[in-house]
Amino acid sequence: MHRFIEFLVGLLFGWGLLIAGMTDPAKVIGFLDLAGAWDPSLAFVMGGGILVGLFGFTIAKKRTTSFLGSAMRLPTSNDIDRRLVLGSLVFGAGWGLAGFCPGPGIVSMGAGESKAALFVAAMVGGMLLYEALDRWSKAAANARAIP
Amino acid sequence: MTIAWTEFTPWSALAGGVLLGIASVIFILVNGRVLGISGILGGLLLPKRTDTSWRVFFLLGMVLAPATLSLVAPGLVPAPRIEAGNAAIVVAGLLVGLGTRYGSGCTSGHGVCGLSRLSPRSLVATLAFMASGFAIVYVVRHLF
Numbered sequence: 001m002h003r004f005i006e007f008l009v010g011l012l013f014g015w016g017l018l019i020a021g022m023t024d025p026a027k028v029i030g031f032l033d034l035a036g037a038w039d040p041s042l043a044f045v046m047g048g049g050i051l052v053g054l055f056g057f058t059i060a061k062k063r064t065t066s067f068l069g070s071a072m073r074l075p076t077s078n079d080i081d082r083r084l085v086l087g088s089l090v091f092g093a094g095w096g097l098a099g100f101c102p103g104p105g106i107v108s109m110g111a112g113e114s115k116a117a118l119f120v121a122a123m124v125g126g127m128l129l130y131e132a133l134d135r136w137s138k139a140a141a142n143a144r145a146i147p
Numbered sequence: 148m149t150i151a152w153t154e155f156t157p158w159s160a161l162a163g164g165v166l167l168g169i170a171s172v173i174f175i176l177v178n179g180r181v182l183g184i185s186g187i188l189g190g191l192l193l194p195k196r197t198d199t200s201w202r203v204f205f206l207l208g209m210v211l212a213p214a215t216l217s218l219v220a221p222g223l224v225p226a227p228r229i230e231a232g233n234a235a236i237v238v239a240g241l242l243v244g245l246g247t248r249y250g251s252g253c254t255s256g257h258g259v260c261g262l263s264r265l266s267p268r269s270l271v272a273t274l275a276f277m278a279s280g281f282a283i284v285y286v287v288r289h290l291f
Contacts, residue, residue: 002178002201003200003201003204005173005174005177005178006174006178006201006204006205006208007204007205007207007208008173008208009170009173009174009178009182009205009208010204010205010206010207010208010209010212011208011209011211011212011215012166012169012170012173012208013166013167013170013171013182013208013209013212013255014208014209014210014211014212014213014216015163015166015212015215015216016163016164016165016166016167016169016170017163017167017212018163018212018213018216018223018224019159019162019163019166019216019223019224020159020160020162020163020164020166020167021156021159021160021163022163023213023224023227024225024227024228025227025228025229025230025231026227026228026229026230027154027228029230029284029288030151030154032277032280032281032283032284033284033285033288034148034281034284034285035148035285035288035289036149036151036288036289037149037150037151037154038148038149038150038151039150039151039154039155040150040155040157041154041155041156041157041159041160042160043160044157044160044161044164045160045161045163045164045167046164046258046259046262047161047164048160048161048162048163048164048165048166048167048168049164049165049167049168049171049258049259049263050164050168050259050262050263051164051165051168052165052168052169052171052172052263053168053171053172053259053260053262053263053264054263054265055172056168056171056172056175056176056263057172057175057260057263057264057265059176060172060175060176061264063176065179066175066176066177066178066179067176067177068177068178068179070178070179071179072175072179073179073180073181074175074181074264075181075261075264075266075268077251077268078266078267078268079268080267080268080271083249083250083251084250084251084268084271084272084275085250085271085272085275086249086250087245087246087247087248087249087250087251087272088246088250088252088257088271088272088273088275088276088279089246089250089275089276089278089279090242090245090246090249090250090279091242091243091246091247091250091253091276091279092246092275092276092277092278092279092280092282092283093242093246093279093280093282093283094238094239094240094241094242094243094244094246095239095243095254095276095280095283096279096280096281096282096283096284096287097231097235097238097239097242097283097287098229098231098235098236098239098240098243099229099230099231100236100239100240100243101184101243101253101254101255102184102185102188102243102247102253102254102255103184103209103253103254103255105240105243106184106188106206106209106210107209107210107212107213108213108227109210110209110210110211110212110213110214111213111214111227112213113227113229115229115231115233115236116227116229118233118236118237118240119236119237119239119240119243120240121240122236122237122238122239122240122241122244123188123240123241123243123244124188124192124244125240125241125244126240126241126242126243126244126245126246126248127185127188127189127192127244127245127247127248128192128244129241129244129245130189130244130245130248130249131192131193131194131248135194
């Protein structure tokens, strides 16, 4: 049952991105281009998502288990730190450069767009680079801790 | 600032956004997980892989979304316009991959789910990635 829901939710989320226009990089950049001819559509995408999300997450916060009985894995971190801000700034730069964020890149790849496939490959590369840097910085911190 | 009225699609944007919200709400309430694309994909790339199958099923759904939607509603979604060249696409992908993992989320996890949870952390992340998105587009479109 879990696997079916996960597949279905992935499908539904992909449909949402397609209908919203998020898979069209020119539209995304049109939203990010405040100084040019601005297309405010994407604010409506976020607004629609949050409108529904507010109700759902209010219920979720009151529960300890999901409807299928699995643990409620809500994020626990409240830290507003350098990682969060710096990482998000770097992400935004990539988003503005190509007009793709992770979800639309994957969906567009599924539509057979070769540039979207290239984007996803590079994104996976960036994620692997993060894992490597993370391990390296932890190893460096451990080495410093041992006198 | 001028509004691009010919590009403005409030209803399809709102409808798509509502679908994103419904998918996120089903995911947290039924499966107990936050729907964040960069986290779902990034979890497949960890050195210790423990919970891969749910991630694969979710991503499979996403990849099959265009084909199934065009089956149900042919011609509903206009063809994407990708203006960036291959070099810019690769740089963008690297920045998005690195940044979303370092910042623990993207437009879905922080932008939709995080703001719906009223998380201050996600609000800061969303403001940061939107600000740098605005800045980069300004630099690329209006300074060069």
